[in-house]
Amino acid sequence: MPSTNQVILNAPLDMHLHLRDGEMLDNIVNGSAHTFSGAIIMPNLVPPVTTKEAVIAYKERIMHAIGDEKFTPYMTLFFKPSYDKAFLESVRDDITALKLYPAGITTNSEGGVSGFDVEELRPALSAMSELNLPLCVHGETNGFVMDREAEFVSIYEELAAAFPDLKIIMEHITTKESVAALDKFKNLYATITIHHLLITLDDVAGGMLQPHLFCKPIAKRPEDREALLKVALAAHPKVMFGSDSAPHPKHAKESCGCAAGVFTAPVALQLLTELFEKNDASLENLQAFVSGNAQHIYGVTPLSKTVTLEKKPFKIPSDYNGVVPMYANEEIAYSIQEVKNG
Amino acid sequence: MPSTNQVILNAPLDMHLHLRDGEMLDNIVNGSAHTFSGAIIMPNLVPPVTTKEAVIAYKERIMHAIGDEKFTPYMTLFFKPSYDKAFLESVRDDITALKLYPAGITTNSEGGVSGFDVEELRPALSAMSELNLPLCVHGETNGFVMDREAEFVSIYEELAAAFPDLKIIMEHITTKESVAALDKFKNLYATITIHHLLITLDDVAGGMLQPHLFCKPIAKRPEDREALLKVALAAHPKVMFGSDSAPHPKHAKESCGCAAGVFTAPVALQLLTELFEKNDASLENLQAFVSGNAQHIYGVTPLSKTVTLEKKPFKIPSDYNGVVPMYANEEIAYSIQEVKNG
Numbered sequence: 001m002p003s004t005n006q007v008i009l010n011a012p013l014d015m016h017l018h019l020r021d022g023e024m025l026d027n028i029v030n031g032s033a034h035t036f037s038g039a040i041i042m043p044n045l046v047p048p049v050t051t052k053e054a055v056i057a058y059k060e061r062i063m064h065a066i067g068d069e070k071f072t073p074y075m076t077l078f079f080k081p082s083y084d085k086a087f088l089e090s091v092r093d094d095i096t097a098l099k100l101y102p103a104g105i106t107t108n109s110e111g112g113v114s115g116f117d118v119e120e121l122r123p124a125l126s127a128m129s130e131l132n133l134p135l136c137v138h139g140e141t142n143g144f145v146m147d148r149e150a151e152f153v154s155i156y157e158e159l160a161a162a163f164p165d166l167k168i169i170m171e172h173i174t175t176k177e178s179v180a181a182l183d184k185f186k187n188l189y190a191t192i193t194i195h196h197l198l199i200t201l202d203d204v205a206g207g208m209l210q211p212h213l214f215c216k217p218i219a220k221r222p223e224d225r226e227a228l229l230k231v232a233l234a235a236h237p238k239v240m241f242g243s244d245s246a247p248h249p250k251h252a253k254e255s256c257g258c259a260a261g262v263f264t265a266p267v268a269l270q271l272l273t274e275l276f277e278k279n280d281a282s283l284e285n286l287q288a289f290v291s292g293n294a295q296h297i298y299g300v301t302p303l304s305k306t307v308t309l310e311k312k313p314f315k316i317p318s319d320y321n322g323v324v325p326m327y328a329n330e331e332i333a334y335s336i337q338e339v340k341n342g
Numbered sequence: 343m344p345s346t347n348q349v350i351l352n353a354p355l356d357m358h359l360h361l362r363d364g365e366m367l368d369n370i371v372n373g374s375a376h377t378f379s380g381a382i383i384m385p386n387l388v389p390p391v392t393t394k395e396a397v398i399a400y401k402e403r404i405m406h407a408i409g410d411e412k413f414t415p416y417m418t419l420f421f422k423p424s425y426d427k428a429f430l431e432s433v434r435d436d437i438t439a440l441k442l443y444p445a446g447i448t449t450n451s452e453g454g455v456s457g458f459d460v461e462e463l464r465p466a467l468s469a470m471s472e473l474n475l476p477l478c479v480h481g482e483t484n485g486f487v488m489d490r491e492a493e494f495v496s497i498y499e500e501l502a503a504a505f506p507d508l509k510i511i512m513e514h515i516t517t518k519e520s521v522a523a524l525d526k527f528k529n530l531y532a533t534i535t536i537h538h539l540l541i542t543l544d545d546v547a548g549g550m551l552q553p554h555l556f557c558k559p560i561a562k563r564p565e566d567r568e569a570l571l572k573v574a575l576a577a578h579p580k581v582m583f584g585s586d587s588a589p590h591p592k593h594a595k596e597s598c599g600c601a602a603g604v605f606t607a608p609v610a611l612q613l614l615t616e617l618f619e620k621n622d623a624s625l626e627n628l629q630a631f632v633s634g635n636a637q638h639i640y641g642v643t644p645l646s647k648t649v650t651l652e653k654k655p656f657k658i659p660s661d662y663n664g665v666v667p668m669y670a671n672e673e674i675a676y677s678i679q680e681v682k683n684g
Contacts, residue, residue, distance in 0.1 A: 144564055145548040146488070205547065205560055206487040209600040214551045222486055256596050256666075258551040324598075 007273050007309045007334070009287060011302040013294045014039035016136070016171055016191045016242025017265065019062060019073070021045050027321035028247045029065045031266035035339055037291070037302035038072030040136065040242065043099055044108040048078035052091045059094075070303050070341040076136065081113060081120050085127035096298060097134040097169070102152075105140050106216045107246070107260060112138075116155045118162045125163045134167035134189075134298065135159075139178070140217055146201075149217050150177040160185035167297065172196065172244040174217045176227035182238050189297050191242025192232050194271045195262045195326055200225050211258040212324050215246065233281035235288035240297060243268045247323040254324075264326045267316055270334040271326075273309050277333070303341070310337040343619045343628065349651045349676070351629060353644040354611055355636045356381035358478070358513055358533045358584025360603070361404060361415070363387050369663035370589045371407045373608035377681055379633070379644035380414030382478065382584065385441055386450040390420035394433045401436075412645050412683040418478065423455060423462055427469035438640060439476040439511070444494075447482050448558045449588070449602060454480075458497045460504045467505045476509035476531075476640065477501075481520070482559055488543075491559050492519040502527035509639065514538065514586045516559045518569035524580050531639050533584025534574050536613045537604045537668055542567050553600040554666050557588065575623035577630035582639060585610045589665040596666075606668045609658055612676040613668075615651050619675070645683070652679040 017032055017039035019025050032039055041062065043049035049058055055075050062073045074096035077083075083098075101112030113121075128135060139156055140148035156178075160168055170178050170190040182188055195215065200206075200222050204213045213219065231239050245268065246261025253259060264271070269290070276286040295302065314335040316327050343349075359374060359381035361367050374381055383404065385391035391400055397417050404415045416438035419425075425440075443454030455463075470477060481498055482490035498520075502510055512520050512532040524530055537557065542548075542564050546555045555561065573581050587610065588603025595601060606613070611632070618628040637643065656677035658669050 144542065145544050146563070200486065202487050205556065208602070209551065209553055209556045211551055211553075211598060211600070214547065218547055221488070254596070254598050256553060258553070260550070 004277070005311050006337070007283060007286075009269060009290060009307045009309070011037040011305050012269055012290045012307055013037055013241070013302055014243045014245070014265065014268065015240045015294050015298070016040055016042065016193070016244045018042045018044070018244070018246040018261070020247060021058070021061065024247055024249070025061065026065045028263070028265065028323055029062060030067070030069055031320055032245070033066045033069035033071035035266070035269055035307050035336060036071065037305040038074055038300070040096060041073045041075055043076045043078040044101065046108050048108065048111050049076070050078050050080060052094060055091065055094045070305060072303055074298075074300065078111065079113065079124070079135065080111070081124055083124045083127070085123070085130070088124070088127045088131055088133065092131050092133065095133070096300065097136050098128060099136045099138070101138045102140060102142070105138055105142065109138070116158070118158060122162075125159070125166055129163050129166040134169055136169040136171050139170050145218055146220065149173070149175045153177045153181050156181055156188060157185065160188050163187070172217060172242060173228065174220045175224045179227040179231055182231070182236065189238045189240070191240050191244075192228050193242060193244045193262075194264050194268050194275070195219070196225065197229055197232055197275060198271065211253045212326065212328065213262060214258055214260055215244070215262045216260040229279065232289055233276065233279050233285060235285035235293060237293055237296065239289065240294040241272065241290045250319065250322055250324050262326050263323050266320055267325050267327065267332070269307060270309060270314055270332055270336065273334045274332055306340040307336065308338040309334045343623055343625050346619070347653050348679070349615050349625060349628075351611060351632060351649045351651070353379040353647050354632045354649055355379060355583070355644055356585045356587070356607065356610065357582045357636050357640070358382055358384065358535070358586045359607065360384045360386070360586070360588045362589060363400070363403065366589055366591070367403065368407050370605070370607065370665055371404060372409075372411055373662055374587070375408045375411035375413035377608070377611055377649050377678060378413065379647040380416055380642070382438060383415045383417055385418045385420040386443065386448075388450050390450065390453050391418070392420050392422060394436060397433065397436045412647060414645055416640075416642065420453065421455065421466070421477065422453070423466055425466045425469070427465070427472070430466070430469045430473055430475065434473050434475065437475070438642065439478050440470060441478045441480070443480045444482060444484070447480055447484065451480070458500070460500060464504075467501070467508055471505050471508040476511055478511045478513050481512050487560055488562065491515070491517045495519045495523050498523055498530060499527065502530050505529070514559060514584060515570065516562045517566045521569040521573055524573070524578065531580045531582070533582050533586075534570050535584060535586045535604075536606050536610050536617070537561070538567065539571055539574055539617060540613065553595045554668065554670065555604060556600055556602055557586070557604045558602040571621065574631055575618065575621050575627060577627035577635060579635055579638065581631065582636040583614065583632045592661060592664055592666050604668050605662075605665050608662055609667050609669065609674070611649060612651060612656055612674055612678065615676045616674055648682040649678065650680040651676045
C-alpha cells in the first residue's frame with residue numbers, strides 16, 4: 001500500500017473477540033462496536049455460554065450495552081462433546097459457530113475438552129458438520145509454553161481429516177507450524193491477531209517484562225511472526241483478522257501473577273493500516289484480511305459500515321475506561337477520521 | 343542424598359551476587375552474610391565499579407552494612423577493554439575477578455563491551471591471564487531472548503581459544519549449549535543459579551505472568567534445565583553455585599515494565615538442599631557445588647562457617663525488608679537451624 005493520506009475500509013469484521021460481561025462489557029464494547037460491523041463473540045464467561053437461553057440472554061446484554069452503535073455480535077456456544085444434533089438444531093439460528101477450549105488452557109476455560117478422542121467427539125462434530133456450524137478452536141496442548149501450539153497441530157490435522165466437511169478455525173495462530181497446516185487441509189482456516197503480527201516473545205520478556213503484551217498463546221519467535229505476516233499481508237484466502245482483544249482490569253494486568261490477554265479492539269484498525277502500509281501490502285489485501293475473507297469463510301453479510309482512517313499521528317490513550325490498551329501512550333501513524341453506518 | 347533430618351554445609355560460597363548499594367545494600371546484605379562464608383560481588387552499580395578507589399570504597403560500605411556477621415565479599419571490577427597491565431597490577435590485591443558485560447544486556451550494564459574483537463581485548467585479557475585474574479562473563483548476545491545465550495557460546499569459545507590460560511567463568515548459564523561448552527575448553531567454567539535449576543519459561547509465562555521469576559538470562563526450555571541439573575547434581579568440577587540473587591524494590595518488580603532479577607540469597611541454601619535431596623544427589627556433591635569447586639577454581643580459602651539445615655517446613659516470608667524473595671509465602675522442606683562461625 002503506497003503511503004496515503006486516507007484509507008477507507010468497508011465493513012471491518014473482528015472474527016475473535018472477548019466482550020466479557022457486566023461492567024467490563026459496558027466499559028469496552030463500543031471500542032469494537034464503533035469501528036467494526038460485527039465480531040465473533042467468545043463464550044468463555046463464568047459460567048460459560050452453553051445453552052440457547054444463555055446465548056440469547058448474552059446477546060441481549062451486548063445489544064443493550066452497545067446502545068446506538070450499529071454492530072452485529074456473531075454469537076458462539078462453548079463447545080461440549082455432549083451436545084447432540086437435536087440441541088444443535090435448536091440453537092442453530094442463534095449462533096454462528098462453536099468454540100472449543102482444551103480444559104484449563106486459558107482464561108475461564110476450565111469446562112473445556114480433555115483429551116481429543118475423535119470417536120467421543122464424533123456425534124457433536126458430525127452434527128455441526130451437517131448443520132454447517134464452524135468449530136473455532138483454541139489450539140494449545142498443556143506442554144511447554146513455546147511448544148503448545150505446534151504440538152496441537154497434529155490434533156487439528158486429525159480433526160480436519162476425520163470431519164472433512166467441518167469448517168475448523170484455528171484461532172489466534174502464532175506459529176509457522178499452524179501456517180503450514182492451512183494448506184494441507186481444505187477445511188482448516190485461521191484467525192490472526194494484530195499483536196501476533198507485531199510482537200515476538202522479545203517484546204514481552206526480552207527487555208523489561210511487559211504485562212500488557214502477555215497473552216495466550218504467548219508471542220513466539222521471529223520466524224513465526226514472519227510466517228504469520230506473510231499470509232496476513234497476502235490476504236491468504238483462509239486467514240481472517242481476529243483481534244482476540246481480551247480486556248482485564250488494570251490491576252489484574254499490573255500485579256504479581258498477571259492475567260493473559262492484550263486489549264487491542266479500539267486500536268486494531270489503526271495498527272493494521274499502519275502495518276499494511278509499512279510492509280507495502282495492498283489496500284485490497286487489507287480489505288480482504290479484515291472483512292472479505294471472513295465473509296467468504298463464514299458466509300456472513302455484515303452490516304454496511306465505512307471506516308475512514310487518515311494518516312495523522314494518534315497517541316493511544318493510557319486507558320479506555322480503566323482498561324490499558326496495547327501500546328498505551330505510544331504514537332502511531334493512523335487515526336480514525338470518520339465512521340459511516342449504512 | 344537420602345532423606346535426612348539434618349544437613350551440615352561447610353563454608354558455603356555464592357560465586358555470583360548482587361549486593362547493590364545504599365539502602366538496598368543495608369536491607370539485603372545479611373541475607374547473604376549470615377549463611378554464606380563469602381560471595382563474588384558484582385560491580386554493576388551506577389556508575390559501575392571501574393577504579394581501585396571505587397572497589398575499596400564499595401567493599402568498605404559492604405563491610406559496614408554487614409556489621410557483626412563473618413563474611414568475605416570477593417570484589418570484582420567492571421571490565422573495560424581499556425584496562426592496561428599497570429592498572430590491573432595496581433588493583434590485583436583488591437579484587438578476585440573482573441566482570442564483563444556486553445553493553446546494555448542487563449541491569450546497569452550500559453558501559454559494557456560492544457563487539458568482541460579479540461585483538462581489541464588482547465591487552466587487557468593477556469594481562470589478566472598473566473596476573474591470574476579470572477574473567478566472569480554475562481554471556482548473551484542482543485538476539486532473540488531465547489537464543490541469546492546459545493548464540494554467545496561461539497564468543498566464549500573464541501575467547502577460551504585465544505586466551506588459553508585465562509580462566510573464563512560463564513556466569514549464570516541457562517542452556518544445554520553452555521553446558522556442552524564446559525567440556526570443550528579446559529579454561530571454561532560456569533556458575534549456575536538455584537532458580538535456573540528449578541524453573542523454566544513455563545514458570546515465568548506459562549500460566550499467569552510471574553514477575554518475581556523474571557530474570558536475565560530468562561529461564562529456558564525443559565531440556566536446558568535438565569542439562570543444568572545434570573552437572574549441578576553431579577557437582578561437575580567446573581561448575582559452582584552462584585545465586586545471581588538480584589534484589590529490586592517490590593514496586594519495580596510488580597509494575598508495568600518489571601525489572602529483571604530473582605532475589606534468592608536468603609533462601610538459596612534451603613532450596614539447594616531440598617533440590618539435592620529430591621533428586622537423590624549426595625551431600626558430598628552438594629558440598630562441592632556450594633563451596634569445594636569454587637575453592638579449587640578461584641583458589642580461595644573461605645572463612646570457616648558451618649550451616650546446619652534441618653528438615654522442617656519453612657514458610658518463605660512475603661518479603662525481606664521490602665524485597666520479595668523467590669517462592670514468597672510458599673512452604674519448602676528445609677530450614678536453617680544454626681550457623682556457627684569459626
